[in-house]
Amino acid sequence: MRLFHAVRARLQLLLARRSAEARMDQEIGLHIDLESERLVREEGLDPQEARRRALAAFGGVERYKEELRDGRGLAWLGGLSLDVKLGVRMVAKYPALSLVSVLGMAVAIAIGALVFGWAAAMLDPTLPLEGGDRIVAVQTDRADTPGDFDQHVLHDFVEWRTALTTVRDLGAFQLADRNLIVERRGADRVTDVVAVAEMSAAGFRVGRVPPLKGRSLVDDDERMSGPPVLVIGEREWQRYFGGDPNIIGRTVRLGGTVHTVVGVMPEDFRFPRNHGFWVPLRLDASEYAIGAGPPIQVFGRLADGVTFEQAQAQVAAIGHRLAAEYPATHEYRRPTIVPFARTAEPTASGPEMVWLLYIFQLGASLLIVVIAANVAALVYARTAARTAEIAVRTALGASRTRVITQLFVEALVLSAAAAAVGLSLAAFALGWMQQLLMQKSQGLPFWFHLGLSPGLIAYVAGLALLGGTVVGVAPALKATGRRAYGNLQQFAARGSGMKLGPTWTALIIGQVAITVAVLPASVQYASALLQTSMRDPEYPAGEFLRARISLDREEAPPRADSAATAVHQRRFDARFASRADVLLQRLGSEPGVDAAFVSDFPEGEPHRRFEIEGDPASRNAAADVGGEKTTVLTTSSSATVGLFDLFDAPIVAGRGFVDADTAEGSTAVIVDTAFAARIPGGHVLGRRIRSVEPRRARAGNDEAGPAPWLEIVGVVADPPSTTPDPDDVALPNVYRAAAPSGLRRNDAQATSILLRLRVRNGLTPAFTRRLRDMVAATDPGFQLHDVQTDAEVLSRDVRMLRTGALAVAFATLSVLLLSAAGIYAMLSFTVAQRRREIGIRVALGADSRRIVSSIFKRASTQLGAGVAVGLILALALDRATGGMVMGHPSADTAGLRGAIALIPIVAGIVMAVGLLAALGPARRGLAVQPTEALREE
């Protein structure tokens, strides 16, 4: 009870400080009133005298008020608000210092917060669903190939559903892309490729989110013979159906199947990845052999009161039993329970990745310490100038703690401002990154969130506290140390007794060195980025369109029977080839439209090196060239339409592709002039080349023997570069021809190839819509992904490059600013210390030039040392990174010369900035009046 009373009294008083003060006044006032009335009544005094006596008897109202405040434990609060006020005043009084400190720390805090936000999303993903941390996935690891999962677990899933009691609402899903075809207002067919989840009804129970309209899927929907039903998301309802209030019961085509919409789910349910279309998962395990079946992913919710470990133990036990029963298929299957949020990229799952993130995080966090140490040096110079104030306060009875607290709070005001700026920067950047990621991959899971979170804010507050501690406490400890007590006698006579030791000098030199070492590289880098982003594309990028095209494999391969699967695959390939051919012809017959299917690289390696026949040196030499790009083009069966026509690139020697070149086993290749230029001996046509394994290829591939020789039948003019990256321009190209089916067979896993289109009359949204319709009309299973013009791609790249340049410039500027501020602070301090000496020298008739030069001497010594160290550092870095610092020596010599020329310029700038910073203090030194300086003695 006593404790309760104590806590309540304190809380009340703390929470209502103002009213507590008022009540205290009232209580004491009443006491004085009553006492004076008694004096009037009993001793016959006149009211004024009575009041004076009453006050005297009370004995100093203010003193007792103070005592009462102390009793409430509020004294520090009064002091704190005073400290904060002082801190804010200090910020305003030294605007330059404050600006530099806040800016520097803000950058460090922003970087730390960015890394934290990123790491939190990667390391600690949580599902934003009720009890989302108890939603789990049952993954089947392969013990024979660590890191691999087995998804052919249909039979296991059936077994788990009955035997796994620790996980409820067990369900499974398959993911697919489907063409969405909606009949709107009679005619308008809106088609888009959408991600569809074929999911057990349990998925809706696991999420515990009620439908917005209609119903979610139910177990009965999973019957093989049930009608095709569809549940859509709120976003999709708005986007594709204009929020139609009569959506329930409408029919929609997904690929070749007509579905009836039975429900709409609210926006916060996007399970299992980021889905807005759900159809029932209809799989009959009896149709498949044990251990076979289509790939599925299994999820569920931990039963109430069950721990992770208990569920893990049970699923492992079931795994052992199945392994014993079906050793042929299940010997290496190890089912495990994992948090569902960890099952999708991008999450860090491997321990190395986790460690890497932690280390990265630590490094980013330490950045604030480095910057804060810098700021501390600045503040130290200011604190040194305030020794007198500190000494007086100490003499008047302020404890050391009290003085340190004040200096700490002042620093905290700085770091809090920096935290606010840094947090806003980080929030902005994280939001931007999230948007960029969403654009880049629609498959970003719905729980992946980059942005402000309570954890992030706490982390930033921690960084601010850390920064404040470094900035405030270190100088404060030094300023209030034992030596400082002598300052009271000193300050009247000789300014400050504090010294700036070797640490300080080292800091300045280090700062200047880093500036000199880093600045040329970053200026070079930023200007290269800017130049690149300024470059106009060399071709009418607005006329070009690119899209990935794929064919929906709506029916799964029948059984786990290899012969049947092969037949299925052949049928699929044939369908793709014939339909792609039709599509190319249709597109080609459109007025002003050229089209081609393009596939980079034939065997999965984007860059290949070539050996030239009869030139044994080329085998090695080629390896040093940096790699050529092979592009495979398709030709339609009727006409040789291809990439060359698209870009109006003329054949400069030999011939173009003919239909026969698409036949399997054809060896004809066409190279571009960049490639031709690398062939020694001049004559190119008829020379034979073959690809050699890239250096990093696995040793096992050598057994396959050398690649077949290919014959150069033509040379084509270099096509224009389609990226703003200048490194890409000079890459030589080798082109092969193939039929659409040939493109696909080379990469059976990938289901999409690139479609390139040129619309010479200019590209309109109407054409893009028409393209969708044409593609869908050719085959309802044809899907268009990532439709974008080259101009869009370029402008996005340009935006990223500009942002990069901006970030580099910003970081560079803060480094430069910090060193300038450091030099300024150091010189101010020096001048303040030497006031008396300068005064005497002026009195003795010293020439002002000599005084200025003596002030500058220290500055220029340190600057010179810094520049020298920086030059050495820059050269060492350049050597170590193979020319990264000074630019790319191999790329072109102009860049190299530019970077070398930058070094003296940068050194000059740093010197100039340093000397400019010294100007103010030097002027102040000159203005020292000898009489004043001497009187201070």
Next chain:
Amino acid sequence: MPPRPQSDALRGSLDLLVLKTLSLAPMHGWGISQRVQQLSEGTLEINQGSLYPALQRLEKDGLITSEWDTTDNNRRARYYRLTAAGRRALGAELESWRRFAAGLETVLRTS
């Protein structure tokens, strides 16, 4: 900061006087000081300034509580009242005071 010397009764005896007075009736600060003076027939006079810190300390310790009320003359005053814990504390304090006083008496009586 060194503890301030008590110019009046020892701190312990001040607490005892306040608790004892409040055990008779709830009272405001001035009333307490008057009452002590009255009961001691003028021998004990509480230093009025140290009364309030003492009241606050006792309240913080949960021995007394306070609430605002109006006096007979219709003025707002803060009335202090003994809690159960205060009543127990008063018993204990009285006991130890009596022992202390008896001990003192014994020593003083020794000739």
